[in-house]
Amino acid sequence: MPGAEPSTTDLARAGHSYRTADIPVSGGALRVGIWDPDPAVADAPDVLLIHGVTSSHLAWPFVVDGLPGVRAIAPDLRGRGASNTLEGPAGMSAHAADLAAALDALGIERAVVVGHSMGAFVAVVLAHRYPERVSRLVLVDGGLPLDVPAGLSTDELVAGILGPTAARLSMRFADPGEYIEFWRRHPAFRADWTPELEQYLAYDLVDDGHGALRPATSYDTTADDTRDMNTGGALPAALAGLQHPVRMVTAPRGLQDEPPGLYAPEHLARVLAAHPEIAHERLEGLNHYTIVMSPAGADIVAAVVREELARA
Incomplete structure (x- = not known):
């Protein structure tokens, strides 16, 4: 379990209470964070929020702030956060089955699905494999094929796409404070350090x-997930069979x-030309993290999600 898990009170947002559920899936239990409207809203719409490759459900509080009256469901994907002890292989199809x-366990028939980074790839595969569970897709800086050369090894793929993010996974830290100080030097958050980010980082340990x-x-x-989303068959099949309305927003700066x-x-x-049904918007002034993990980026993403909820 994570080394510094915040309480439900700590993670409540204005207009939302917070709880968790451990959902039985293949190989164990999937931790899911749930932000319910507070006060309760009858027949509140549901949004499924899917995080990125080394992230957790605590990437989403700022987006939740922009979704009043909405129930937000955000898992720790298998191998991450409090789902990091799940046994069995990962991959886009395994994540889709977990979701x-x-x-099912939460009694949700259909949801607007929002994926960030690798979570966007998972969202596309979820919509393909379980089309009746998805009403509309919002892809946030992910979900369409990346520009990677053919023939790379898995390690080369990971290094080329994630760079220092992958190197961090082999590091060890004495306490959460040391980990937080490590992240304070990260260029992505120079102007966007928040208490929510510190909660997210402490939970990661x-x-x-x-x-x-x-x-x-x-x-x-x-490595398994990076290989699958770049060279596996699930994503190409899902994109070839795309049948849901899709909005994509991207950031002009990277990790x-x-x-x-x-x-x-x-x-x-080039990729969008192959999928003219996907509506795209580039969000200036943001990077791959701050597009969801800063108030400025999350405000824009949440506005897109609200528009898709209204259309669902």
């Missing part, structure tokens, strides 16, 4: 079994706050 099980703390996501899990971001404009234009 369908979570919707687990005991390494030798008296130190490590990030909850293992390198092996990250290290560097241009041109995860999707260079020329590559993205």
Whole structure:
């Protein structure tokens, strides 16, 4: 379990209470964070929020702030956060099956699905494999093929896409404070440090079994998912069979706050040309993290989600 799990009171937002559920899935239990409207709203609409490759459900509080009257369901994907002990392989199809099980357990028939980074790839596969569970898709800086050369090894893929983010997974820390100080030097958050970010970072830590703390996501899990979303068959099949309305928003800066971001404009234009049904918007002034993990980015993403809820 994470080394510094906040209380339900700590994670309540204005207009939302917070709770968690542990959903039985293949290999164990999937932790799901749930923000319910507070006060309660009859027949509140549901939004499923899917985080990125080394993230957790605590990436979403600022987006939740922009969704009054909405029930927000956000899992820790298998291998991350409080789901990091789930046994069995990961991959886009396994994540999709876990999310369908979570919707079943929570009594949710259909939801607007929002995915960030790797979560956007999972969202596309979820919509393909369980089309009746998804009403509309919002892809946040992810979900369409990345510009990676063919023939790379898994380690080369991970290094090329994630860079220092992958290296962090092998590091060890004495306490949450040391981990937070490590992140304070990260260029992505120079102007966007918040108490919510500190909660997110502290939650990411687990005991390494030798008296130190490590990030909850293992390198092996990250490698498996990175390989699958870039070279596996689930994503191409899902994109070929796309049948839901899709909105995509991207950031012009990447994981290290560097241009041109995860999707260079020329590559993205080519990919979008192959999928003219996808509506795209580039959100200036944001990077791959702050597009959801800062008030400014989350306000824009939440506005897009509200529009999609109104259309659902």
